[in-house]
Amino acid sequence: MKKSSSAADLLSLCFRMILGVIFFYAGSIKVLDPQGFALAVYNYHILPEFLINTVAVILPWIEVFAGAALILGLLVPGASLIVSGLLLIFFCALAVSLARGLDISCGCFSTLQDSNPITWMYLFRDGFLLAMAWFVFTYDSGRYGLVKIIREKNQT
Numbered sequence: 001m002k003k004s005s006s007a008a009d010l011l012s013l014c015f016r017m018i019l020g021v022i023f024f025y026a027g028s029i030k031v032l033d034p035q036g037f038a039l040a041v042y043n044y045h046i047l048p049e050f051l052i053n054t055v056a057v058i059l060p061w062i063e064v065f066a067g068a069a070l071i072l073g074l075l076v077p078g079a080s081l082i083v084s085g086l087l088l089i090f091f092c093a094l095a096v097s098l099a100r101g102l103d104i105s106c107g108c109f110s111t112l113q114d115s116n117p118i119t120w121m122y123l124f125r126d127g128f129l130l131a132m133a134w135f136v137f138t139y140d141s142g143r144y145g146l147v148k149i150i151r152e153k154n155q156t
Contacts, residue, residue: 006141008139008141009139009140009141009143009144011135011139012135012136012139012140012141012144013140013143013144015132015133015135015136016070016071016073016076016080016136016140016144017070017071018132019067019070019080019083019129019132019133019136020067020068020069020070020071020072021067021071022067022129023063023064023066023067023070023083023086024063024064024067024068024071025067025109026060026063026067026108026109027059027060027061027062027063027064027065027066027067028060028064029060029109029110029111030056030059030060030063030107030111031060031061031064033111034053034056034057034060035056035111036111036112037056037059037060037107037111038052038053038055038056039111040104040105040106040107040111041055041056041107043102043104043105043107044093044096044097044102044104045100045102046093046096046097059086062082062086063086065079066079066082066083066086067083070083070136072145072146073142073144073145073146073147073148073149074145074146074147076136076140076142076145077137077140080133080134080136080137080140081137083133083136084130084133084134084137087126087129087130087133088130090108090126091123091126091127091130094106094118094122094123094126095123097118098118098119098120098123102118103117104117104118105117105118106118106122108122
């Protein structure tokens with residue numbers, strides 16, 4: 001007998017997929033152009049110069065792996081916590097940059113420096129995504145994760 005799906009499970013699945021695709025896609029773009037992403041990180045003028053290249057190489061891979069984990073439903077608590085932490089960092093970096101009046105490209109979905117400059121809407125977007133990630137961390141039961149599906153298939 002199958003249990004009925006709760007609204008929280010379905011909403012968590014939806015949020016997990018949205019966040020997973022966003023982070024996998026955004027990370028993949030940055031993985032392919034670490035030099036362009038390093039320039040985007042530099043333009044925020046938040047990190048010391050000696051950390052910029054390291055962050056530009058490692059951060060995109062974290063995004064790719066966390067995004068893939070969310071899409072597949074693997075290690076969801078850890079992946080959603082990582083995504084939540086990244087979104088909190090991005091939110092703070094955007095807020096500081098907007099308050100300082102910087103006219104820079106976000107670096108989120110493009111490494112091109114002439115892409116759209118940051119706006120307060122980006123801050124709202126990251127806040128909303130952070131709420132989604134926290135919802136997944138808090139309410140995802142693992143019901144629609146790959147591990148659960150494989151276990152159920154092996155039991156039949």
